[in-house]
C-alpha cells in the first residue's frame with residue numbers, strides 16, 4: 001500500500017459520494033441552512049427538558065430546593081452531609097445501620113493512594129485548585145482497575161469513593177499549595193470536620209464543623225445545572241464515572257457557575273468599603289459587567305440556599321474586623337443590586353454570594369472556595385449520572401448550521 005493509492009481511494013470515494021448525495025437538504029429542513037422548519041433555539045438550552053428525575057427539584061418562582069421530597073431547610077437543620085448524600089444516591093433517608101455502613105465506606109475510601117499525592121506534588125503550586133482537583137480525579141480513575149466496569153452497582157461504589165476522596169484531594173491541594181504536607185483523615189471525624197481538618201491540620205471547633213456541614217448539604221444537588229448536566233452528558237456515552245466527574249469539575253470551575261463564589265469575593269475586595277458600593281455598581285452597569293454571586297437561570301426569587309448562608313455569613317463576620325468590613329460591603333451591594341435589578345430582572349443573590357464570605361471568615365483561601373463546592377456537588381453529580389444510567393440514552397442535541405454549504409477548497413499555495 002502506498003500513499004498515492006490512499007490518495008486515489010479517498011478521491012474515488014469523494015467523487016462517488018458527491019454524486020450520490022447531491023441535491024436539497026433532507027426533507028423538513030429549509031434549503032438555505034440546516035434549520036428544521038418550526039424549530040426555535042433556546043440559547044443555553046434554557047427551559048429545555050431532557051429527562052425525568054426523582055432526585056431533586058428546584059422551583060425558581062417560589063425559591064424552593066428539594067432533595068428527594070425533603071426541603072433543603074429541613075435537611076440543613078436536621079441532616080448531615082453523609083446522610084444527605086445517602087439520600088440523594090439511594091432515594092431514602094438511611095436507617096442507623098445503613099448510615100453506619102455508608103460511613104464505614106467513607107472512612108475507608110477517604111485515604112488517598114500515594115500515587116495521587118505524587119501527581120499533585122508534581123504540579124506547579126500556582127495551578128488553580130480546580131484544575132488540580134480534575135487532575136487528581138483523573139489519576140484516581142487511571143489507578144482504578146474497575147473504572148471501566150460500567151454497571152450501576154460498580155459506578156455507585158465509585159460514586160461513594162469519589163464522595164469520600166473529593167474532600168481528601170481538596171484538603172491535600174489546599175496544603176500542598178502552601179508548602180505543607182497533606183494530613184491523613186481521622187476516622188473519628190465527620191465528613192465536614194475531616195475536610196476542615198485535612199485543609200488546616202487542626203481539628204475544627206463544633207461551630208466551624210456545623211457551618212461546613214450545612215454548606216455541604218446546601219450545595220449537594222441543584223437540578224440540571226451546568227456541571228451536573230456536563231457530568232451526565234459524559235456518563236451517557238458510557239464513559240467511566242471518573243471521566244464524567246472530571247468533566248463536571250471543569251464545568252463547575254467557570255465563573256458563571258461554581259467559580260462565582262471566588263469571583264464574588266474578589267468583587268467585594270475590589271469595592272473596598274460600603275461607601276464605594278453605589279459608584280462601583282453604577283460603573284459596573286455602565287460597562288455591562290455582571291455582579292458575581294447574583295442572578296440565576298432558574299431562580300427568579302431569592303435563592304433558598306442564600307437565605308441560610310446570608311445569616312450564617314453575618315454571624316461569622318463578627319469574628320474579625322476584616323470579615324465584618326466585607327460583610328458590610330456585601331449587604332450594601334445586595335441592597336443596591338436588588339433595588340435596581342430585583343424588580344426589573346428578578347436578580348437576587350445566589351448561593352455563591354454568601355458562601356465565599358463564610359469561608360473567608362473561616363480563614364479558607366479564596367482559591368479553595370470552588371473546590372469546596374465540588375466536595376459537596378459530587379453527591380448530586382454522581383446521583384444524577386447513576387439515575388440516568390439506569391435508563392441510559394446518549395445525549396446528542398443538534399445545532400443549526402448557518403455557514404455556507406457549497407464552498408470550494410482552495411489549495412494552500414493559492415490562498
Ligand code: ACO
Nearest residue numbers: 255256257258260290291292293294295296297345350352
Ligand atoms: N449582574 C448584572 N446583571 C445580570 C446578572 C448579574 N449577576 N445576571 C444576569 N444579569 C442580567 C443580564 O445582563 C441580562 O440583562 P439583559 O437582558 O439586559 O441583557 C439579564 O440579566 C439576563 O442574564 P443572562 O446572563 O442572559 O441570564 P442567564 O439565565 O444566562 O444567567 C447567570 C444566569 C449566568 C447565573 C447570570 O445570572 C450570571 O452571570 N450571574 C453572575 C455569575 C454567578 O453568580 N453565577 C453563579 C450562578 S449560581 C451557580 O451556578 C452555583
